[in-house]
Amino acid sequence: MSVSSVALSSGARRLTLRGIALFYLLAILIGPVIVVCWRTFDQGAGHVWDTLTDSNTIHAFEMTLLVTAIAVPVNTVFGIIVGLAIVRRNFPLKGLLNAFIDLPLALSPVVVGLSLFLLYGRGGWFGDWFEAHGIQILFALPAMVLATIFVSLPFVAREVIPTLREIGDEQEQAARTLGASAWQTFRRITLPSIRWAVIYGVVLTTARCLGEYGAVAIVSGRLEGQTETATLRVEDRYTNFDLAGAYSIAVVLASMAILVLIAMTLLKPKEEAER
Amino acid sequence: MSIEIQGIGKRFGDFVALEDVTLEVEAGSLTALLGPSGSGKSTLLRIVAGLEQPDAGTVRLDGEDVTVTPPQARGVGFVFQHYAAFKHMTVRKNVAFGLEVRRRPKSEVAARVDELLELVQLRGLADRYPAQLSGGQRQRMALARALAVEPSVLLLDEPFGALDARVRKELRRWLRRLHDEQHVTTVIVTHDQEEAMDVADRIALMHEGRIQQIGDPRELYDAPVNDFVRSFFGPVVETADGLVRPHDLSLSHEPGPTSFEAMVTRVVHLGFEVRVDLLDADGRAFSAQLTRDEEAELELESGQIVFVSPRNGVDASVGTPGLGVGDEVVE
Numbered sequence: 001m002s003v004s005s006v007a008l009s010s011g012a013r014r015l016t017l018r019g020i021a022l023f024y025l026l027a028i029l030i031g032p033v034i035v036v037c038w039r040t041f042d043q044g045a046g047h048v049w050d051t052l053t054d055s056n057t058i059h060a061f062e063m064t065l066l067v068t069a070i071a072v073p074v075n076t077v078f079g080i081i082v083g084l085a086i087v088r089r090n091f092p093l094k095g096l097l098n099a100f101i102d103l104p105l106a107l108s109p110v111v112v113g114l115s116l117f118l119l120y121g122r123g124g125w126f127g128d129w130f131e132a133h134g135i136q137i138l139f140a141l142p143a144m145v146l147a148t149i150f151v152s153l154p155f156v157a158r159e160v161i162p163t164l165r166e167i168g169d170e171q172e173q174a175a176r177t178l179g180a181s182a183w184q185t186f187r188r189i190t191l192p193s194i195r196w197a198v199i200y201g202v203v204l205t206t207a208r209c210l211g212e213y214g215a216v217a218i219v220s221g222r223l224e225g226q227t228e229t230a231t232l233r234v235e236d237r238y239t240n241f242d243l244a245g246a247y248s249i250a251v252v253l254a255s256m257a258i259l260v261l262i263a264m265t266l267l268k269p270k271e272e273a274e275r
Numbered sequence: 276m277s278i279e280i281q282g283i284g285k286r287f288g289d290f291v292a293l294e295d296v297t298l299e300v301e302a303g304s305l306t307a308l309l310g311p312s313g314s315g316k317s318t319l320l321r322i323v324a325g326l327e328q329p330d331a332g333t334v335r336l337d338g339e340d341v342t343v344t345p346p347q348a349r350g351v352g353f354v355f356q357h358y359a360a361f362k363h364m365t366v367r368k369n370v371a372f373g374l375e376v377r378r379r380p381k382s383e384v385a386a387r388v389d390e391l392l393e394l395v396q397l398r399g400l401a402d403r404y405p406a407q408l409s410g411g412q413r414q415r416m417a418l419a420r421a422l423a424v425e426p427s428v429l430l431l432d433e434p435f436g437a438l439d440a441r442v443r444k445e446l447r448r449w450l451r452r453l454h455d456e457q458h459v460t461t462v463i464v465t466h467d468q469e470e471a472m473d474v475a476d477r478i479a480l481m482h483e484g485r486i487q488q489i490g491d492p493r494e495l496y497d498a499p500v501n502d503f504v505r506s507f508f509g510p511v512v513e514t515a516d517g518l519v520r521p522h523d524l525s526l527s528h529e530p531g532p533t534s535f536e537a538m539v540t541r542v543v544h545l546g547f548e549v550r551v552d553l554l555d556a557d558g559r560a561f562s563a564q565l566t567r568d569e570e571a572e573l574e575l576e577s578g579q580i581v582f583v584s585p586r587n588g589v590d591a592s593v594g595t596p597g598l599g600v601g602d603e604v605v606e
Contacts, residue, residue, distance in 0.1 A: 170355055170357060170359035171359050171360075171361055171362070173326050173346070173353070173355075173359065174353065174355060174359035174361075174417075174420075175361075175372065175376075176325075176326070176345070176346040176347050177324055177325075177326070177346045177347070177349075177351060177352065177353040177421075178347075178352075178372055178373035178376065178420065178421070178423075178424060179347045179348075179350075179373050179376050179377055179424055180347060180372070180373075180376040181347060181376075184376050188372070188376070189361060192363045193362070193363060
């Protein structure tokens with residue numbers, strides 16, 4: 001009797017915990033996404049189609065993809081180099097660098113945007129020099145890329161660093177004694193060993209770049225059809241009372257992120273089975 | 276190819292890993308760097324390979340100064356204690372690595388890899404990944420990988436340290452046979468004196484960053500230059516005349532001119548030999564090694580009082596007194 005009542009209560013407790021977890025996920029994560037999808041088609045599929053084929057919307061998606069396509073490779077290379085430097089080398093102020101990498105996570109994107117504004121704007125440290133040379137930074141692609149690179153900087157390095165620590169440097173030393181140069185060692189030994197960390201970092205960086213809003217909002221100038229990204233376009237539609245339009249762009253953005261995550265999950269188990 | 280190590284010094288912060296180490300390794304020989312952990316033997320080996328930079332001194336390979344040459348240009352083979360297998364490559368790819376980075380023709384690489392896999396008896400496992408091999412197989416793969424590039428010098432850092440007792444015995448015999456066939460100058464680092472005596476022509480015994488004695492295994496065992504060397508090659512017992520080994524003690528029921536009293540605490544039969552644990556009048560524990568026949572004649576039992584003396588002809592005066600090893604060497 002007492003045994004079964006204990007089992008029952010532990011079973012009940014498990015159910016309660018699951019219920020709470022499920023409710024939490026539903027309320028915080030899944031619910032809003034479902035509602036957005038639902039409301040998208042409020043005014044019919046025709047309106048969705050019109051919004052998405054609007055030339056300004058298409059341009060906004062192009063801008064988002066272009067900025068992402070520049071920022072992700074740059075941050076991937078940077079993240080791997082910084083990861084290697086922090087784990088494999090000793091240099092002064094290493095601790096400081098390690099702490100600074102996390103700065104974009106701690107700093108509000110709005111602050112990032114403002115600081116870029118101050119640096120590259122008229123009278124800023126670099127602003128006058130670029131203006132004198134006829135190079136447009138603010139309210140153009142360069143500032144949007146800089147802002148996006150800044151906010152998505154830590155992800156690759158943060159994935160790569162623990163993996164590098166875990167694999168140790170014996171394999172690299174073995175490669176060196178076998179005659180491999182520094183580059184050959186990196187290409188053939190280090191990179192394959194950390195590839196999953198790099199891929200995971202790239203996925204997170206991509207998601208962050210696609211979704212970036214605050215910093216880009218400040219430095220881009222939000223010129224419709226010119227410097228407007230997809231997230232800025234959502235806000236533009238929203239403030240112009242085109243709710244269904246805003247929802248349809250949001251759904252496409254969400255689908256892109258979900259696709260990236262699904263691709264990840266599909267790839268990963270295969271790799272683990274191989275080992 | 277010979278190795279000349281001249282006046283090598285190395286510190287890690289405040290810790291002196293090596294101090295003024297000089298050692299010559301003859302071409303074609305198999306030398307063991309022996310010593311307790313922290314004695315600097317692995318650091319010395321890594322300096323020879325170029326994986327560590329010395330603070331002082333020079334390393335010469337075949338007369339050529341390579342002290343500042345990077346590891347990939349030294350032509351040495353290095354085998355690590357924990358194998359350092361390339362986990363994402365098959366056995367075949369692991370062994371081929373050194374040849375592939377040298378951009379040798381594919382047919383040549385394939386032929387050489389087959390030959391080496393045959394040599395280390397891993398032919399049937401060529402397409403496996405390291406994770407699918409046992410420790411002994413992984414280490415043989417690592418050895419084949421190191422030998423593939425025809426190194427002038429083969430350096431092994433505790434190569435059998437992570438393997439179980441039976442496999443390590445098997446592998447070290449096999450290593451010795453391999454050395455007798457290939458004649459590659461080989462240096463093996465180990466903390467196991469039995470392993471060093473089993474495989475090596477010469478042993479350099481290290482302690483606290485210095486080489487204590489260099490010689491063939493017999494020399495170190497029979498003519499140790501100090502108490503550290505003597506005690507490293509097995510337990511020693513302090514007698515009135517100095518330090519002797521347990522098998523140099525004889526037991527008797529009658530007192531003799533140099534004997535002292537001790538109580539038998541335990542008689543352990545180890546096949547051919549018998550270990551007798553004893554306690555002397557000052558309460559210090561030690562042991563004596565007898566043959567089975569000797570023990571049978573004495574009919575020893577625990578609790579008995581016996582008379583202990585060094586065997587006739589044993590010179591117990593070797594060894595520098597005052598090194599303070601007495602406490603740790605009495606078993």
